[in-house]
Amino acid sequence: MILYNYLWIALQLLIGFNLVFPFFLYVLWKIRLIFQKRQPEVPLTEQADYAIIVTAYQQTDMLPYVVSSILKLNYSNYLIYVVADNCDVSGLDFNDERVVLLRPPETLASNTRSHFYAINHFHRPHERLTIIDSDNLVEPEYLNELNHLFNKGFKAVQGVRKAKNLDSTFSCLDAARDIYYHFYDGKVLFELQSSATLSGSGMAFTTALYKECLEHLDITGAGFDKVLQAEILKRNYRIAFTEDAVVYDEKTSRSDQLVKQRARWINTWFKYFKYGFTILGTGLQRMSINQILFGIVLLRPPLFMFILASGLFLLINIFISLTGVLIWAGAFFLFALGFYIALLHSNADSRIYKSLINIPKFIYFQLISLLKSRNANKTSIATTHYHGPVNDN
Numbered sequence: 001m002i003l004y005n006y007l008w009i010a011l012q013l014l015i016g017f018n019l020v021f022p023f024f025l026y027v028l029w030k031i032r033l034i035f036q037k038r039q040p041e042v043p044l045t046e047q048a049d050y051a052i053i054v055t056a057y058q059q060t061d062m063l064p065y066v067v068s069s070i071l072k073l074n075y076s077n078y079l080i081y082v083v084a085d086n087c088d089v090s091g092l093d094f095n096d097e098r099v100v101l102l103r104p105p106e107t108l109a110s111n112t113r114s115h116f117y118a119i120n121h122f123h124r125p126h127e128r129l130t131i132i133d134s135d136n137l138v139e140p141e142y143l144n145e146l147n148h149l150f151n152k153g154f155k156a157v158q159g160v161r162k163a164k165n166l167d168s169t170f171s172c173l174d175a176a177r178d179i180y181y182h183f184y185d186g187k188v189l190f191e192l193q194s195s196a197t198l199s200g201s202g203m204a205f206t207t208a209l210y211k212e213c214l215e216h217l218d219i220t221g222a223g224f225d226k227v228l229q230a231e232i233l234k235r236n237y238r239i240a241f242t243e244d245a246v247v248y249d250e251k252t253s254r255s256d257q258l259v260k261q262r263a264r265w266i267n268t269w270f271k272y273f274k275y276g277f278t279i280l281g282t283g284l285q286r287m288s289i290n291q292i293l294f295g296i297v298l299l300r301p302p303l304f305m306f307i308l309a310s311g312l313f314l315l316i317n318i319f320i321s322l323t324g325v326l327i328w329a330g331a332f333f334l335f336a337l338g339f340y341i342a343l344l345h346s347n348a349d350s351r352i353y354k355s356l357i358n359i360p361k362f363i364y365f366q367l368i369s370l371l372k373s374r375n376a377n378k379t380s381i382a383t384t385h386y387h388g389p390v391n392d393n
Helices: 002-035 063-070 111-119 142-150 169-191 207-214 224-234 255-272 275-286 289-299 303-320 322-345 350-379
Strands: 050-057 078-085 099-102 128-133 156-163 203-206 239-249
Touching: 002 169, 002 303, 002 322, 050 063, 050 111, 063 078, 063 128, 078 111, 111 128, 111 207, 128 142, 128 207, 142 156, 142 203, 142 239, 156 169, 169 239, 169 255, 169 289, 169 322, 169 350, 203 207, 207 224, 224 239, 224 255, 224 275, 224 289, 255 350, 275 289, 303 322, 303 350
Parallel strands: 050 078, 050 128, 078 099, 156 239
Antiparallel strands: 128 203, 156 203
């Protein structure tokens, strides 16, 4: 009986840790800011040469818009490589020598295959590359802001993906989730001397590092960013974060779109969370803050999963332990406070705050995603985006 009690407590601690961990990081971050000396800016010298890789799978509707936004960059030393995988390119006409349209002869159906198709067709040996999705738009200072971090010696940099659309409850809640992760898994982690997690786009690397990490691997389905960040952390490099390098990302606006996207993401977490054990173990051996904190983050379940599990433990404790109820209530309060701090820091749109009342609905559809996650990468590999009137149901 005593053993069962210890196991019950250990299980609750394991899940409850995820509720309070972000607030714990926030407190450490605020303490560090008090004692941290301001680092002098490294002056920008010559413009580094960038390859901007834009990948599209089956859909080309938004390619003209993303290319147009890139061509407005306040930067001159770059080429854009548009990889149109399994796409009809007859309607695409890019009349600019900086744009290279690539149409693979065979379907690649893989982000990294598309990236390396572009790399193998570089018109010149670019020093750095940045990855942009076909539904993104970029701020004019995007490359200049990345350069501030590269000039400090970093080999990998993650920018911010802000919401391009807030036209539905789902897109607002999707944006709220991104704000939460960008703040804690991006800004806070990086400034605590660890690494920012990668977000699939709006990220940049030295070409040499990208090739070193992924050239020997053939990654299919979603999650190439999970493999890439693990490979970078295994080498104990830090992934830098800047909230000033901004790309605008199309958020999910429909329930069917949300379910398919989240099913792939959940599948990806189950497939790759094991990297957390390796990185955490290596970090403990080396006493590397970078690897220890990042390893812990990789082991954390998706947001909705540990919230639901925590709610279940709270309900069970109503019948067995008043102390347990109070502890869980306190943990939920710290989580809610941490979430609010992230939104406050980002100056979140009022529509995002108003959408929070629909979090239970959002979680319900993610539960459906969980049930469909096992075969998610076999049925679809890209998010389909829709335009026009939106129905949240």
